[in-house]
Amino acid sequence: MTALAATHKTDSDQCLLQGHDLHCVRGERSLFTGINVTVNRGQCLHIVGANGSGKTSLLRILCGLSSADSGTVLWRKQPLANNVDFNASTAYVGHKDGLKNELTAIENLRFQQQLEGINDEQALDDCLAQLKILYCADLSAQALSFGQRRRLAFARLLLSSKASSKTSSKVLWILDEPFTGIDIHGRALIEDLCVQHLSDGGAIVMTHHQSLDQSGLAKYRSELNLEAHGGNL
């Protein structure tokens, strides 16, 4: 059953995302079975498990990119399929950065901002400055290092969270290995952003190979170990 620390808040507004009895098959192998998750406001759900245990698959199911082989995912009690409210409230940073090589860093951000229906040049600079990559603003994304690209992906996440209007702010962040390729300063920076997001009432689902006990996220954290739900053929 659920591996989450039970939260006693029953207020329906607190509960954002629920997955019931999720089952995922890849090829011939059953990755996990019987997963129940609940993500509440102010909670950081940390998914752990060995390589190949289905962390990324679970994240993709939770953000609606793939569908589970059985089981349901509900966003504020509504199913995910064609759920505009869910899409407007969720931001995903996956293994792929979602950046266009041909565009410069700032152009990549500007496009994201225009998608959110906003036009504010200052906000673009602010986001880059917050991730300490303002000096890369006019470099094409192709010229950026792996770590810089990751930071830029987070700048985009931050921008879409900030930029959105009140009705559609990105409440839920879904992060796949957010600290890969990022140096120790960058990691501290991103942890701070996450803590800020959580204390503002947001929620995070992330995978990460190391324990979060030492980080600022420790007090928001709850853990889901996929190996305990390992499937069999």
Add this chain to the structure above:
Amino acid sequence: MNTLLLYFKREWQLLFRNTGALIQPLVFFIIIALLFPFSLPAEITLLQKIGGGIIWVAAVLASLLSLENMFQSDYQDGTLEQAIIHQRSLEMAMLGKVLAHWSATGLFLTVFSPLLCLTFNIPSEQIWVLFFGLLLGTPSLTLIGAVGAAITVTLRRGGVLIAIIILPLYIPVLIFGAGMLSQSAQGLEITSQLYTLAAIFVLAITLAPFAIASALRATIN
């Protein structure tokens, strides 16, 4: 800003930063069409007769060439995933993208086609028939082709597969587009062909975006 316009603009920006890929279909189109006069007997009447058909086939092949890359790079760098989970309509976004692709391939080909007509010694009143035929036909080719590109986006070497899936679907456009030329060569009316090409275009532009979006959602799954 409108989703369609936003994606149209971005796609133009991307296409013009990568000029090599931009001119490839055009050069391919010209070379394919020029190979025929060299390989056929040098009879002016023969070239005149088959010239229009050859230009149409060259246009079909050239627009096929550019299809493989249409969604591939978006898939590889993750922007496609982001577009799928964004609240903006994926259908409109992809329509904007496909139309931008058409304007960078099909429209270019159409603009250059009168030049090729000269090499086939096609009479000047027929050049216009070919020009408007291509102008109406190439958007349908790109829209139908984009559905094939969306289905094969996750495959590494999807090019040949796209050709196999899509080329049979190009046949109606080819029949009416090239048929228009032989009709007008005999001095007959071509309005019915024009209307049919227009109808195919309207059908493609209304249905293709939904087919593209659901193909992308299903293959990315």
